[in-house]
Amino acid sequence: MVRIGAHVDQDDPLAHAAAREAEVVQFFLGDPQGFKGPVMPESADAIRESDVQVFVHAPYLINVATTNNRIRIPSRKLLEGQLKAAAELGATGLIVHGGHLNKGEDPQKGFDNWGKVFERMDCPIPVLIENTAGGDNAMTRHLDTIARLWDAVTAKAREPEKIGFCLDTCHAHAAGENLEGIVDRVMAITGRIDPGPLQRLA
Numbered sequence: 001m002v003r004i005g006a007h008v009d010q011d012d013p014l015a016h017a018a019a020r021e022a023e024v025v026q027f028f029l030g031d032p033q034g035f036k037g038p039v040m041p042e043s044a045d046a047i048r049e050s051d052v053q054v055f056v057h058a059p060y061l062i063n064v065a066t067t068n069n070r071i072r073i074p075s076r077k078l079l080e081g082q083l084k085a086a087a088e089l090g091a092t093g094l095i096v097h098g099g100h101l102n103k104g105e106d107p108q109k110g111f112d113n114w115g116k117v118f119e120r121m122d123c124p125i126p127v128l129i130e131n132t133a134g135g136d137n138a139m140t141r142h143l144d145t146i147a148r149l150w151d152a153v154t155a156k157a158r159e160p161e162k163i164g165f166c167l168d169t170c171h172a173h174a175a176g177e178n179l180e181g182i183v184d185r186v187m188a189i190t191g192r193i194d195p196g197p198l199q200r201l202a
């Protein structure tokens with residue numbers, strides 16, 4: 001059975017889930033546009049004990065692919081902190097955008113940087129890399145780069161079973177990907193670790 005849910009506000013995720021009869025929710029832990037560490041919701045205990053399945057979305061600014069150290073290094077730290085916090089909350093996975101390089105840079109550098117993340121980072125719960133809508137040199141805008149990214153991350157990972165994918169169909173459409181059969185085409189690249197919920201992003 002496919003579970004259906006929504007992206008909800010982090011102020012009271014369970015109340016928002018109940019209002020929508022959602023079986024699964026996604027929310028942020030803190031400012032989605034900031035570089036500060038995660039903020040736990042006040043209802044963390046209740047969330048942990050609840051039957052509602054939880055996914056946490058990492059801040060948008062995270063870009064572990066970039067060649068710019070001043071963004072990549074804090075991004076890795078933030079990703080790790082978010083992953084820990086999401087695990088403490090009993091989340092099923094942490095969703096993070098694939099990131100991008102600057103125009104003209106060799107995309108392989110970005111795939112390699114992603115590989116290094118999983119070479120080093122402990123993953124208490126799965127990291128679900130999400131496809132993005134735009135960008136000239138984005139890691140996960142198109143299926144061909146997703147396939148190259150997957151080769152890089154699964155080759156280096158200590159725990160490859162902790163790497164998953166979150167398909168945002170809105171982003172895929174905006175990126176110009178054909179949505180016909182896209183779930184199967186993506187899963188042929190990334191495999192599957194969970195009978196995934198449909199998530200709708202605002």
Ligand SMILES: [Zn+2]
Nearest residue numbers: 057097130201
């Ligand atoms: Zn997203």
